[in-house]
Structures are given as structure tokens and as C-alpha cells.
Amino acid sequence: MAHPLQIRAEILDITPLGAYSRVLLRAPGVASRVRPGHFAAVAVGGGDSSMLLRRAFSIHRADPEQETVSLVVAEHGRGTRELLRSRRGDSLDLVAPLGTAFPQPVGALTALFVGGGYGGAPLFPLAEQIVAQGGAVGFILGASTGERLFGVDSARKLTPDVLVTTDDGSSGIKGQVTLPLAEAVKAIGAEAVYSCGPMAMLRAVTGIATAEGVRSFCAVEEAMACGVGVCMSCVLPVVGEDGVSRFVRSCVEGPCFDGTRVRWDDIGTVPADLYGAAAMGVR
Template identity: 70%
Template sequence: MANPLQLRAEVLANHPEGAYHRLVLHAPGVAGRVRPGHFATLAVGGASSSLLLRRAFSILSADPATETVDLVVAARGEGTGELAAGRPGDRLDLIAPLGTPFPLPDTPVSALLVAGGYGSAPLFALGAEIRRRGGQVGFILGAASADRLYGADRARALTQDVLVLTEDGSLGMTGRVTDPLAQAIGAIDATVVYACGPMAMLAAVSGIAGGLGVRCHTAVEEAMACGVGICMTCVLPVVGEDGRSRFVRSCTDGPVFDGARVRWADIGTVPADLEGAAAMGGDR
């Protein structure tokens, strides 16, 4: 797990970008601790609000020189709507960085980075780091519609190998990120896939990559109530190194997992063979 800080971060800018808002936060001491795949949480509503739970966001970028952290916010409800309406000078209760980042290769690799919607946020810093280490990257970015796509220009700044898909055909090819995935893996001779997005997408990407013998690291988008490993609301069934399945916490053991070890079809259930399942009622 990362070594997080909690502080009152100042909103320096709020940039509308398609269906999203990019918040630029001044957060002294945080940026130098951030690695690609880390996330942050923000409190909403104020001390007297009934909105008790923090909201979790992947970290788009972090700049130690300016002590800034960028987060991409989608307004989905009252809490995220409040954050999306943030104005310069506002102060937000931030905890960051959190979670386990993407594992980085020790030698140059060819990596395919796959995202759905604003799940792309943590992949650009990852792509830049892989390039810095002598590797190459390709991107597949998808969304339901053009306004829900995020970061195509950021991807193209890193590589010419960028595929864009929207389900309604409003931008790029019509379809889903899984449609050209196998062909794209072969086109750039990818030896590893990194993915972030909705759970169904991650399950499909993991399956395709695994079928081709390619390692797949997935950053899950699981609801997190606390973000620091206390509440156990974000657990997933994952197969351990010893071959035994256990519930693990997305916020501290993840959000990045080896896609081949996540039991995607069993998420939301208590599998009978899960370690400790009988104590949780799995034998009823």
C-alpha cells in the first residue's frame, strides 16, 4: 500500500472535458508519492452533511514540481456533482495516494493499454513511464459515446498506435474495446496488457489476453466506502499464489490485480470454495 497523506487540498482549476471535469489540486507532499495506478479519495458535503462516504478517483497525473494532483470526476450523484462544480479556491479533504499501483516492467516491453470511459485516467502516466523505460505502448480507448471518451489526445501524445471506439459510432470505430483487442495485441507484439474500466470490460479483456498467453493487469472500478481497508465493502474473490481463493480488498490489495487471478464471474457472491466461506454462510 502507498504512504498516503490527508490534507485540505486547494482547487486551482476545474476544466470541463467532455462529460467529465478535471480538477487540478494543490496538494503539498502528495505528488512525489504517486505512482501510476494509485488513487485518491475526497470527502463531500461538509462536516454536517448526510453524505458520509468519501469518493474515490484514479489519479490522472501528479507533478512534484508544482505540488499538484489532477483527478477526473464524473458527476453521477449529489456527492460527485458537488465535486464537479468545484471552483478555484475551494478546499477539499483529500487522502492520497492510496492503493497498489501498476507493476512496472524491469526491461523494455510492448504494452497495450485498454480503457473504458474515464477509466483511462491512470493509463497515461503508466504509458509515459513504460516509454521512459525504453518500452513501447499502444492504446485502445472506448466509451458509450464521444463525450464519455477520455484522453484520446493524451494517448496520441505518447504513441501513434491509438484505437478509439464508441458504442454509438459517434467517434472512431463503432464497437467495444474488446472487438479489436486480439488483433491489436498481435499488431504491436504486446507482451502485457494493462486495463482500467467497468468490471464487465475488465473480465472480457482479461479473458482475451489470457487466451493469447498475455499477462493482463487490471485496475478495478469497485465501490469503496473507506478506501483504507477498514470497512471490507470492496472485497473481490481472488486466487492467491498458493492456489486458494480469498476475499481481498480492492482499496489496499488493489485496485490493480492480475486479471487471471480475479474470479470475475463470482464477484458479488460468496463462492463455496472460498477460504472462510463457511463462516460467512457460504455452506447454506
């Protein structure tokens, strides 16, 4: 679990990246605490805004020497629109790093990284770490259209084993990231698959990786209201190490999970065998 700080972070730059934007922040004390898979929660709109809830974003990069962190933001609604209209030199209220990061790899691991759209943002620091430790990596990066792909050039700087998929066929293979996944696992001899993107994608990736006999770790994209474990709006049914299923918070126990422990079919429900379900009146 992370040890977050709440600070006023200075906006150093907002750079367009295809359909997305990179927001670079000076965040003293934060970057040294960041591990791949952590996220940040940002207040938007100022102190008098009616937008009370923070917006959560995966941390794409953290540079302890420069004391900076970068977020990749897609404009979805009023909150992200307000954030992206900020100017250099503006400050915002930042809480980071938050959540539970990906497990730290040990030794020379061979891993396949699967990103859906800008969901791939938190995967790159982990891939770089694996390469630095003498391991090898491959990527499958997908999106609905070519414009919505993220990180293809960065992936190709790390490895020649990069596959691109788009739903409309405007770039790379026409189809979803799961289409070449099984063959890619075999081709590079992957020992683990790391993924981040829409929940349906994570469910499918976990199923294929498990069928191929490799570990699957995923960073879920669950809607969060508070980001710090108070509101319980982001709970998922997850099987614990003791074999008991419980609701756990994506913002605290996650967002990074062993994909085989998430009960994908039961998301949005209260399974009858869930710990505490009887107290909730579930029969």
C-alpha cells in the same frame, strides 16, 4: 501499498474535458508518493454535510515539482455535483495516495493500454513511463459515445497505435474495446495489457489477453465506502499466489490486480471454496 496522507488540498482549477472534468489540486507531500494506479478519497459537502462517505477517484496525474495531483471526475450524483461546483481557492479534505499501484515495469516493455471512458485516466502515466524506459505502447480507448471518450489526443502524442471504439459508432470503430483487442495485441507484439474501466470490460479484456498469451493487469472500478480497508464493502474473490482464494479489498490489495487472479464469474457471491467460506455458513 501506498503510504497516504490526509491533508487539506487547495483546488487550483476545474477544467471541462468533454463529458468529464479535471480537478487540479495542490497537495503538498502527496504527489511524490503517487504511482500509476493509485487513487484518492475526497470528502464532499463540508463538515456539516449528510454525505458521510468519501468519493474515490483514480489519480490521473501527479507532479511532485508543482506538488499537484489531478483527478478526472464524471458527475454522477449529489457528491460529484457538489465537488464540481467548488471554486478555485476552495479546499477539500483529501486522503491520498491510496491502494496498490500497477506493478512497476522493468526494461523495454511493449504494452497495450485499454481504457473504458474516463477509466483510462490512470493509464497514461504508466504508458509514459514505459516509453521513457525505451518501450513501446498502443492504446484502445472506448466509450458509449464520442463525447464520453477520454484521453485520445494524449494517447496519440505517445504513439501512432491508437484505436478508438464507441458503442454507437459516433467515433472510431462501432463496438466495444474488445472487438479489435486480439488483433491489436498481435499488431504491436504486446507483452502485457493494462486496462481500467467497467468490471465487465475488465473481465473480457483479461480473457482475450490470456487467450493471446500475454499478461493482463487491471485497475478495478469497485464501489468503495471507506477507501482505507475498514468497511470491507469492496471485497472481491481473488486467487492468491499460494493458490488459495480469498476475499481481498479493492481499496488496499487493489485496485490494481493481475486479471487472471480475479474470479470474475464469482463477483457478488461467496464461493464455497473461498477461504473462510465455511465459517460464513456457506455449504
